Each structure stands twice: as structure tokens, then as C-alpha cells.
Amino acid sequence: MGFRFDLLLLVTTLVLLSTITPTVLSDLILSKVDRRIDLTSQIVRVTSTLKVENAGPDPVSEVLLTFPEIQAKDLAYLTATLNEGKGKVKNPGSNLLINVAKPEELPPSLIFHSVSLPKALGEGDSLTIDVFAVFTHALRPFPEEITQADIQLVLFQDTAHYLSPYAVKVQSLTVKLPKARIETYTKLENTNIHGSDIKYGPYENLPPFSYAPIAVHFETNQPFAVAQELVREIEISHWGNVQVTEHYSVVHQGAKSKGEFSRLDFQARPHLRGASALRNLVAKLPPRAHSIYYRDEIGNISTSNVWGDPKKTELLIEPRYPLFGGWRTTFTIGYGLPLQDFLFGLEGKRYLNFSFGSPINDLVTDNLIVKVVLPEGSNDISISTPFPVKQGQETKISHLDVAGRPVAVLEKTNVVPEHNQYFQVFYRFNKLSMLREPFMLISGFFILFVSCIVYMHVDMSISKSSASYLAKLQWDEVRATIQQVGSIISQCLSKHERLEASLHDLSRTGDVQACKTARKTADSLFKEYSKELKPLLSFLQSSPQATQILPKVEELVAKEKELQERLIAKHSTIVDCYEKKIGGRELENRVASHQQKVIALKQEVEDLLDYIEEI
């Protein structure tokens, strides 16, 4: 009701205004006004074509556009372009400069925007301007609460006469509605209805500030998806990726749902029961988007679909549950983009060229925050946007950052799809900084390994004279000695093998001399080995640490000695036999005892050796 009351007040002031203050502003008149209001979606788009004529003597370079305060607060987007005759394609770059103006003597319930003309309008000259205005939250659900079975009705209020500080000669208004039921609409003179369009006018020769309130009450089952807050984070990695993360907090701002929600009805008759429910949203992502995800605070949401073609990537997301009026949900979508599509170089600087608004169709964003996370080490940051936004800067600490990454923050309220224009972030970045993080990782691992090596090789014991430390040292010595003993024994064993091999050769070639020399060399080697063993053994005997192991070592040495002797004996027997040409059975009889002993000893020696090696 407050709204109504405001309107009334406004109307009365306007009426007063038009009577008291005559056209004091300038001598402009609007010779023709054509307005089209598009109400097919929750976003109200008004296109007005104004033919401006200068009736006074002075040249005029500004045209004032007027909105009542209640409408102005919903105004999201406003542009004016010069219309240079019919059939000409509009040049997007030819937008006229618009400023908020505050002319004196006029009531504060009217908000003025002044459009600067490219050149001043002389006496009698005329000009055509296209004004495009976008309003959000202008459609009010009425009734405000509906049940699941009800349809959603909304109310739209505006004026049939073009609100302007100038006199208007001829004007008309077309209201375009969705193809559905129209509950009621204000009937003035010259009101026609064509299908789903309502036409007001033409009205002629109206004074400045004329106002004729109209209200249209009609059915629309479009969900009113509003993102109360949207945070877009665009993170640049110079390794070739732009990562976009968007956190949405969406609410259905249509008529609030009341009463019970029946899943049965919703499933059985989805278009009658829950017609205005928000089932899904479609996001148009840039082409070549990859690794797309869709999740919320409690995990992944599995109801989404992606189609991709070279021109665009289309992402269809369904919330976890259908959103009825007043229901809300939050979610996050994220995707990666190839860097070369968005990052360019310019005069030694780099700049990111990225679109500003949400990629989701037909979504109104109440509060949009865009954060551009630049790589660590970027500096000299500047931002250029096609429309005014609040700018700020912060830092973000991510993987392996030391100082943190600079973040450019852009904030804007009341954002509509028309704001999806490109903005640029300029910055300087040294390519070498890219290598910083890999280098840190590498050096981290390097330090780890080096410290391991140092730890293994440095004696960390605190006291160098404690008993246990000395014992440990001694034990190390004993171990080293035993190892030496072991290696000598194993060398001996290999010599044994060689002796056996020489015997084998003998049986093939019958070369007795070679065999004898082999034995001699082996003999001398054995002597040398026993010489080497002596000091080791005496050390072991003297060392107190070795008492445990000593008998085993001694046994090993003794057994090995015996084995040597046996082998030599066997060797000489066989060689003797060959010399004496004793063969076959006889030889075998003689060798047999040696042979068995040798095998047994060998086994024992090897066992002992294994045992010692185990220590």
C-alpha cells in the first residue's frame, strides 16, 4: 500500500508542478515519443525513441531524462544512442554520455539524468535519440503468497504519458506481455489490446510533467531468479589457465509459496502444481571452457548438463530442489578457460579482457563482486570498465604463496544481463616470477634430502665419552673386523671353487702340471689369507664386545682351515692318481672319504658365514 501512497503523492506533486512551474528548463520540445515496455521476463526493459526539437533561440547540448524516485531505485541500466535515420545499424560505440543531474527548483522525488548531445542543437534543429532503460524488481507479485496450485500474478505500474520536463507533441506506449492471461489493466482513452500487447495512445500535445498512472496485472509463470549475492573470482595462472569460480546465493523472488509442498502433485502435474517453480538455470560459458563443476557447501550436485560447440559452452544446472517463491539456495560453479583467449599484451603490459556479469540467463544480481586474482608478483595494476563500478584491492594467499597474490575487486549493485560487457585489468608481470613456485618446491625437496644425508652422516651423539657411546664405537669396529674376516673367508671359498675347477679341467684335458701350479698358487694364497686373518682374530680376542661372537668366528676359521686341508689333500690325491694313471673305481674309493668331508665342511662353513653376515 505504501507504494500506492507514494504514487499518489507523486502524482499530486506532479500536477502541482505542471501548473506552477511552466517550462523553465529549456526550450526543447519532444515532437515524437515512442515507448515500448517489455514485460516478458522479470527484467523490465523500456525502449524509448525521442525526437527532440529545439524551439528556443539558444543552442542546447543536453537533454534531460526523468524518472520518479521509486522507479529510479530499480533502474539498473541506462543508455542513450543517436538514431540517425531508419534502417541504419546502430553503432554500439555511439553511446551518449549520461550523467545524473540535479536541476534546482525541481522536487527531489524526481531523478534526472542528463544526456550530453554530441553537438549542440541549434534553433529549429531536431534529433532522434534512442533511450534504453532496464529496471529490476519492477514487477511485484500480487497476491504476495500463493499455494503450490496457484498461478503467479504480478503487477506492473507506470505512467501512460511520458514523464518529461519538456512538452510532448505526439506520443504512444506499447506494453508487451507474456502470452498468458491478463487479469486487469488500466483503461484510458485510446487503449487497445492486440494479442498480448497493450497499446496506449497516441496522445497529443501534453504539457511537461504530465502523468497518467497505469497498472497491469497479469499472469507470468516465469521464475524470478535473483542472485542476492554473487562473487566471481577470476584467477589467472600464467601456466595457461584462467580459473573462474562463481558463488551464487539465489532466491526465487516471485510470489512466496505458502501451505504445503506436495511432491506427488509436483511430479504428477508439474505445469499446474508448481508452474512458477524455478527448475533450472542456463549459463552460457565462453567457448573452450573445461573442468566445469557445480557444487555447494555440502558437496557436489549431480544434476547438471553441458553442451559445447566452438562458439559457446552451455551449462544447464538444476538446484538440488525446485525453488518455489521465497525459497533460496546457494551454489558454486567453476570452470577453467584457456589463457590465450582472454589475456593479451599491450605496450609491455598485459591485460585481461573478461566479461563482467554472470553468465546465467535472465538472472538479476543484487550485489555483484568480481575479484580478479593476478599472479604473485604482478604490479602496476589498473582497471578499465565500460560503466562506473566500485573498485578496491586486496591480497589472497593461495598455494605456495609468500607475499600473496594481488586481487582487483570490483563491486556493483543491481546487475542485469545488459552489463555483460568486457572490462580490462592491466598489470605488469615478469615471466621469471612464474618459476618461483616450482623453484620453491624443488628447493624444499632438495633441503629435505640434504638434511637426510646430513643426518645419516653426522654423529649426533651428545657425549663422546659415555660408556654406551664407546661401546657403540667398539661394536662398530668389531663389526667391521668381522666383515673383513667374512670377506677373506669368502675369498678363500672362491679359491676353493677354482681348485675344484682345475680338477674338472684335469679330468677333461689331463694336464697335470697346470693342476699342480694351480694348487701351488692356491696354497700360497691360503697362507697369505691366514696371515691376514691373524691380526683380525687377535683384535677380536682382545675386544670385550666380541666375546659373544668370537667362538663362532673362531669356529668358522677353524672349519675353513680344515676344509682347505681336505681340499688340498683331495686335490693331491686326484693329481697323484692321474700321475699314476690310476682311474675309475680306485680313484673314487680314495677320494670318496675326502669328498664327503669336503661337502659337509663346505655346508658348515657356509652356514657359519651366513650367520656372521647376519650380524
Add this chain to the structure above:
Amino acid sequence: MAVTKTEPINGSTNKPSSSTVLLKSDLMSTLSLKSLKLKTKQQELLIRVSILCLVYVLAFITRLFSVLRYESMIHEFDPYFNYRTTLFLTEKGFYEFWNWFDSESWYPLGRIIGGTLYPGLMVTAAIMYWGLRFLRFAVHIREVCVLTAPFFASNTTLVAYFFGKEIWDTGAGLVAAVLIAICPGYISRSVAGSYDNEGVAIFALLLTFYLFVKAVNTGSLAWGLASAFGYFYMVSAWGGYVFIINLIPLYVLVLLITGRYSMRLYVAYNSMYVLGMLLAMQIRFVGFQHVQSGEHMAAMGVFFLMQGFYFLGWVKHLLGDKKKFEALLRIIVTCAVGVGAIALGVGTASGYISPWTGRFYSLLDPTYAKDHIPIIASVSEHQPTAWSSFMFDFHILLFLFPAGLYFCFKRLSDATIFIVMYGLTSMYFAGVMVRLILVATPAVCLISAIAVSATIKNLTTLLRTKSKVSQTGSTKGTSGGKGSSKSLPDQSQPFQRNGAIALLFGAFYLLSRYAIHCTWVTSEAYSSPSIVLAARGAHGNRVIFDDYREAYYWLRQNTPSDAKVMSWWDYGYQITAMGNRTVIVDNNTWNNTHIATVGRAMSSYEDEAYEIMRSLDVNYVLVVFGGVTGYSSDDINKFLWMVRIGGGVFPVIKEPDYLVNGEYRVDKGAAPKMLNCLMYKLSYYRFGELVTEYGKPPGYDRARGVEIGNKDIKLEHLEEAFTTSNWIVRIYKINPLRSSTRDVSSHPTQPPSHSNTCFQHRKLKLDHIQQSCNNSTSTTEGAFCIMISKHVFDYFPVGISSSLSSIFLKVVLYLSVEGHWTWRRREEGSLLKMGNKYYGECHEKSIHCLKPANKEASLERETDNERWAPPPQTWDLTSSAWAGLYFRSLLMGSDSICLTLQLGNRGMGPLSSLLKWNEVDLPSREEKLRNDSRQLLSAQ
């Protein structure tokens, strides 16, 4: 060689020269690398280390199936609570966490989280998180939580290796590591996302045992103390520590009896027990149980026995005479037994030593829970284990286990005795309760590893020696060509050799089957995060039912933030964690009465249920229903447990009312009470109009395969608020009271004005609690601890986490201060147990009597037969709790309690009786002092 000669002369006296000698000898040994033996030794080390590394990685990645197949998310029920608390810990810090009073669960009682949980897991995860953050890895806490269990599973394999090495040899250690890395019994609780206490606790358990065995083997004090710290970690992580504190004394006792007592054992046990006990007392949830609870008495008894043993040895040494000693021994033993028995008897009778808890009883007697405590029996993981699940979780280990026991008995040592006892006791417990298979798994793996390792070692040595002999035999054959002198073993050689090869292949076949089985079980059975259900569609594609999260998220977004949700207790943790709403009961089962009240509401008619729900201030009711999808673990199938638990406390609810000839049905033949109880109505509301399956009548329940019996369900006091897309979760909203004028006129409630001052005092008090204790309303607990700890900690300007020594100092101080306030603990205890107390005898037919009737639970009771009231001893607490609620609701402008009042004397918390209690049990001097000090504290 000259160098080595000088060695014996200088080696022991001249250190520098000896070290040079060492260096040179080192050099020599490296130079003599050509020698094959040394090479194999190093190769073996290399192989061992790389096997361990591979096992470490394997144990980690085999647990990642769920992450790959679903997503990185938390599974099951309990982990959600753990996740929520970890989140709190990382956001608010340890101090806040420790004193956290959670008003979102157990409404209206609330829960003292800091004092009723094992913080080990959360602290571990938080430390890992902070560590990674410090190293600049910007991970999310969720990822840390999800991967905690696999990480600790990997660590467990390392411990298993060292343990195996300690009790047998390195081979057994390696096999044990491999077996435990993939054993399904362990994987079931440690897959990625199963963020539960057990994931960390099994590591701590095995570590404690390993360190203790090491201490016993070496007699080193350091290892004993290390095992005490391991025990501390275990106590902080899981209630299963009771197993350790009973198994180790038992083991010591066995060693004493078998005559294996040694100084090593003495040092190991005493150091471990004393320090372990002191450390364990620092965990608030455990507190003084080590000296007060019957479950911990065995350890203390053995401790004294040990001292006695030592003392006797000393006396024996002093006396020298055998006869005198025997006489003395007789006297001492009789005295000791007598004194011990008297102490135990007096302790138990006076209540200083608490009796065993129900869960403990049910371990000793598997049928106990079924008869006495339905709330324990209702949990599926507390059921006795079926053979199939043994087979499922152990596979070949089940057969290798006895073989391993054989090997252990063959080579009996202190360590093998330990592992044998661990294996046998845990196997028994695993048979009693399904979830305890987890505890048995490490023992089974270790013992089986011994079997595998010993068998393979025997077989391979057989093969190796035979091949050597045959080699020499062949050389001899060529030299002589004679075969008659072969000895006897040589004749059986080919058979033995082939047999060994066959057996080896058999063993490898079995092991490979084990690996295949484990992988299959892990991927199929243990890697689905029960919160997301997956099914195969008609075309073989995977269909995902994500209904739980759909419902929880709906609750989170579209209900008032102070809404209270009633559901069966299984879903409590998930609702608080994911739905972020207050619940009436949750998975923590400390208060049987509260759960029983919910069970009673669910099994009553709608009118009665409505009154109960109003008295509990419930706004939404959530039920899980599988009739559309055929999901069988829904509330209708759990319903009998609700009846049982509700009936266990409130005798108005009787199980036979819901059964027909002992049969549980939902179709036309069902019992009339069943067809009209709240649970039935909420589950099947408007289900009768739905066609679930082609060719079946509408209202066909696919989970139970019947057509439901009551298709025309009307709800009077509730309305459907939300149902998920597959109907698995249904949420109902409770209508506010419409026509309350009648009640008001019949029961005009006027709070007596003279008691208002008192009430004001309580209100003041509660405000302080709220300030200091994070909106605590129902209890004075926590606040006091805060006060003490604040006073203590204020003396130390350094932060809690500054240095180890200051922490230790604080711990000691905290302990000493807490000792002064043991009375506080008793108060807390009475509050905690309040739910299980027996409050009086209701007349059985009195519907409105909400009085619990679990007679065995308490000695305290109120003698009023008509109304519900807690015992007078707790009036002080209860009335302050309700007063707090009342005033809070007044402050916040909600009329929730006022509405309760309008129900007259039938509700749980009518203001008049609260005021009455308040008058009867006025705030004591202590209480006032406490309040004043709190006021001072908060003023600062």
C-alpha cells in the same frame, strides 16, 4: 692391511685414530663391494625399503575408490559430527573447542562437546591442516578430513612392519605390512571419507602395542614411556582404549603366572601404566575413570601385584631362608587378597568405583544388550558377527590365523605370547560385535603374516639347499660318474623339491586371491558413502539418489535458523552438520530418555505425538522413507527399534501393539495402532495415490513389497513441508497451536510473583553462563572449567600452543586445580546421567505421564505418580535450564515456552512447576558465589 694391524692396539684407547681406522675399513668394505654377499645385503635393504614404500602408497590409494567414484566427501553418520567439530576447532581454536557447549544438538538439553568427545581425531586433522597451511598449501579442511583415515592407514602399515619385525623377523614384518594394507576388515573403517575415530585409533592401538612389546623386549624405560604416549594418543582418539588397558595387564598376569617375570617387564609395565594413566586423565571425557571405574581396575590390580612381586623378591633376598619366606608369603598373600577385596567391595558399594557399563557387559555376555539395552542392540554394528562377515573381512587370513598361532607356540617368547593373546582375545570380541572385527584385524594380519612368512621361508630354504646339493652332486657325477653313494635324504629329494615348489605356488595363488578379494570388497562394498545412494538403471547406467543432501540442504536454506528438527537419532549428526539446524536427538547416545521420548512420539497417535512434540518445541519432523525407491534401511524398517526403545522407558508403548501374531506388517493386515501411529502416517502420507511400479496397485511399497494398508491418511497438526525427488526424505512442518484458548482458560497459569526475584537470580546466572559458555542454557558445566582454566592460564601470558614445556606445566596445574573441584565433576556426572535416571512410577495407563520408568537406572526418584519431574537433586539444574530457555525466549520474542505452558501440567516444562522447583531448591551459596565470580569474569 697395515692399518688393520694397528687396530687392536689403538682401537680402544685412541679415538681419532680408531675413527680413521673405521673410515678406512668402511672404505675397504665399499671397495670390496665386488664380493657378492655384501651386495645382496644392500640389495635386500633396497628391496625392503622399496617394498615398504610401495605398501605405504598402496594402502593409501586403495582407499581412494570412493573419492574417484563419487567425490571427496564425508561418509556415514558419525564422521559428520567429527567433521563439524573439526571445522569448529579450526575456525575457533582449541580453547573454544575445549569449552564448546553445543546448543544445536539434544535440544533443549544441549551437549557439552568439549567434555563428551574424544578429541584425538579432530586435533590430529586440525594439526595437519594447520601444518599444510603453514607450508602454504591452501587446502580445504574437508580434504584433510577425507584423507586422514587413508593417511593413518598407511602409517599403520609401517607400524605393522616394525611390529612384525619385533615379534618374528623382517620377512614377517613385510608380509604383515602388505596384509594389513589391503585387509578389508581394516579398510571398512578407513576408506577416504570415513572420518571416524577408528581410522586414527587403530594406528594408535597398534603403535601402543608395538612400543610396549618393544619395551618388554628391551626393558628400556624410553620405550615404556613412548608406549605410554602412544596410549595417551589412543585414549584421546577412541573409547576402545579400554581394550588396551585390559589386555596389557592380562598379558602381564600371564607372564607372571608362566614364570616369565623379569625386570624388563617390571620397567615396561610400570612406566607405561603410571604415565599412561596420568596422561589419560587429561582427556576430559575419560577423566578419573582410571581410578574410579570397574573397567580399569584390572590394570591397577596388576600394578599393585607387580609391586608385591618385586617386594617379595626383595624380602626373599633379605631372608635367605626358604621356610621363613614361605610362611611370610602365606600371610602376605592372604592379607593382600583380603584388603584388595574389601577395597573393591567398599569402592563399588560406595559408588566410588562405578560398575561396568552396558557396552562392556554386552562384550562379556553377547545376549546382555538384547535383553537390557535396546539402544545398544539397535545399532547394526553392535550385532554378533556372522560367519560370512568373518570370511568377507578376513578371507584367507581366517585359515592362516591358526597356522600362525602354531608357529607362535612353536617359538614361544614374550613377544609371541603377546601377539597370541591379542589375537585370541580380539577374535573373541570380534565374534561378539561386528564392529570389533576392526580391532582383531591387526592381530590377525600379524599372526597370519608369521604363518605366511615362516612357511615361505621354510619352503625356499628347502629349495635352495637342495639345489646346492644337487649342484655338487652333479660335479661329482661328472668327476666320478657314480650314483650309488647317494644318501637317504637325497633319494626323497625330487619329491620334496617338487612338493616345495607346488606349495609355494599354492601360497602365492592364495595370496593373489586375497589381493583380488580385497580389491573387490573395497571397491564394491566399502567405498560407497551411504549418504549418496547409487543404483543401476534399466539400461545399465548408474542412477544416483542424492536425496539426503537434497533434504538437508533444503532444511539449511529454507527453514528459520532456530528451527528444531525431530528425527530418529541416526540422522541427528547429519542434520546438524549439513542442515545446520538444531536437533532433538543425535547419534551420541548419552541420554536414553530423550531418545525414548522421540521413539514414543513416533509410535504414538498423532494427537499424543503432537503434544510431545510441542513440549519439545519441535518445528519440523524428518522421516526417511524407502517405499518409492526400494531403499530398505528406512524408518519403517527401523520402527520396531523406536517402539522398543520408547517402550523401554515409557511403558505406555508396548511392542505387541504394533505386531500381528508376532509379525511386523504394514499392509492391510497390520495392527491398527501401527496403521495410525505418527511414523506410519508421515511415511505413507499421500503415498496411496502414487503408482510406484507398473502393474501394481497404487500405494505399492517397493521396500517391503506390499500394498500399504492405510491409504487415506489425513494429517491434523502437521503439513508436508518438503519431500525429496525420490521420496527418500520427507519433512513435515508442525502447525502452531491454533485454538489454545480452551487450554488457557482451563489452566490459568500465573507465575507467582514472589518467586520472581529468585528467578531473576537464575536468569542472571544463566546470562553469565551464556556469555562465558557460548550460549549454554541447560547446564552449569563448562562455565566453571572455563573459569578455572582461565584463572590458571592467565598466569601464563604465552599462548596455549607456544611451547611444549609450558603446555606440560599447564596440564599439571590444570590437573591440580581440577582435583580441588571434584565435586564439580559429580555435578556434571549427575547432569549427564540425568537422562537415564528413574524418575518415578507412572501409572501405566496414564498417557500424559512422560515419566521414564527404567527402574534399574537410578535410585533417585520422585514420588509423584501423575506428573513428570526429575529427582529433587537435579531440580536446581533443571529449573535453571528451563528458566534460561524461558527468559531467552522472552528476550528473543518467541513464545515457544509460553505455548508449552498453555498445555497445562501435562507438558514437560510448565513454568509453574519450574517455579515450584526453583523455590524448593533455592540457589545455594556456592551457586551464588559462582554466579558472582562469573559476573566478575565476564565484566573483565
